[in-house]
Amino acid sequence: MLQPNVLRYFAEVARTGSLRVTADQQQIAPSALSRQINQLEKFLDTKLFIRSTKGMQLTEIGRELLSFVEENNRNIDALVQRIEDIDHLRRASVRIASVEGTTISFLPAVMARFSRGFPGIRYEVVVSNTHDVADRVAAGDSEIGIAFNCPSRDDLILRARIPQPLHLIGRSDNPALRRRSISLAEMASLKLALPTRQFSIRRIIEQSLRTTNLVGTIALETNSLMLIRQVITQTDLLTCMPEFVFENEVRSNVVSTCAVEDRLAQAVTLDVVTRHGHTLSGEARRFLSILLEAAKEKTQTQLSHAQHLVL
Secondary structure (H helix, E strand, C coil), X not given: CCCHHHHHHHHHHHHHCCHHHHHHHHCCCHHHHHHHHHHHHHXXXXXXXXXXXXXXXXXXXXXXXXXXXXHHHHHHHHHHHHHHHHXXXXXXXXXXXXXXXXXXXXXXXXXXXXXXXXXXXXXXXXXXXXXXHHHHHHHCCCCEEEEECCCCCCCEEEEEEEECCEEEEEXXXXXXXXXXXEEHHHHHCCEEEEECCCCHHHHHHHHHHHHCCCCCEEEEEECCHHHHHHHHHHCCCEEEEEHHHHHHHHHCCCEEEEEEECHHHHXXXXXEEEECCCCCCHHHHHHHHHHHHHHHHHHHHHHHHHHHHHC
């Protein structure tokens, strides 16, 4: 079996063309080095060097072996680097800024998927509104931002855009939801639980109502999506949100949804952004890769659902 030291000595002799020079550099006796080379040639049953007064010159097979050794060394270096990267990731942290809507199911699912590969990773997650998320990423306080309808900015890079149209959402036994879609005029007459104006979703709803000279009936206004989710499942109030905020309740048939017939409501997106000109850390780059995979899956699901509604 070939020993690593023998191959290292062989490569050094090939580089220097001299047993004595290599022996001095490797701090080994020239006679011992010569024995190592002879044993290697005996093991391979071939000559690797042409020995002459001009030094040690590689044979054709010697050149083949040298190419193998050099490629093997590069692979080992790459493996060591990957091991160091993984070890770093076990102790590293990922800094994320996100709107609250993603923290119900989407973001935890992405974190769980990433943590399976890197169980020691540490997360720093700040939950805020869309504009604050954008500001935090632009300032470098967070490396990755996730927000609804993130504004276009020169200091941000849009990494993904997931369609998340607004839906009227309420308990499954609510008669208002016995349809596939609802007009703004019909929705405005219903009792709604909505987030405060610091949420971009609320601003989109109000903008849509204003364009049609309508005013919604707000029975509950709060800065807590968790409270809205609890109230919707326990009362006859309805809300207007992207479906994935109630993903678990929809899956278990606790709530039902119907599409809102409005251009702005249908154009809502969940955006993933990073800072322009900033090189992401290794851990953030790997997390972003998993996040973008999840975004692609979510987009395909949403488009499939939209086609089903059309049909």
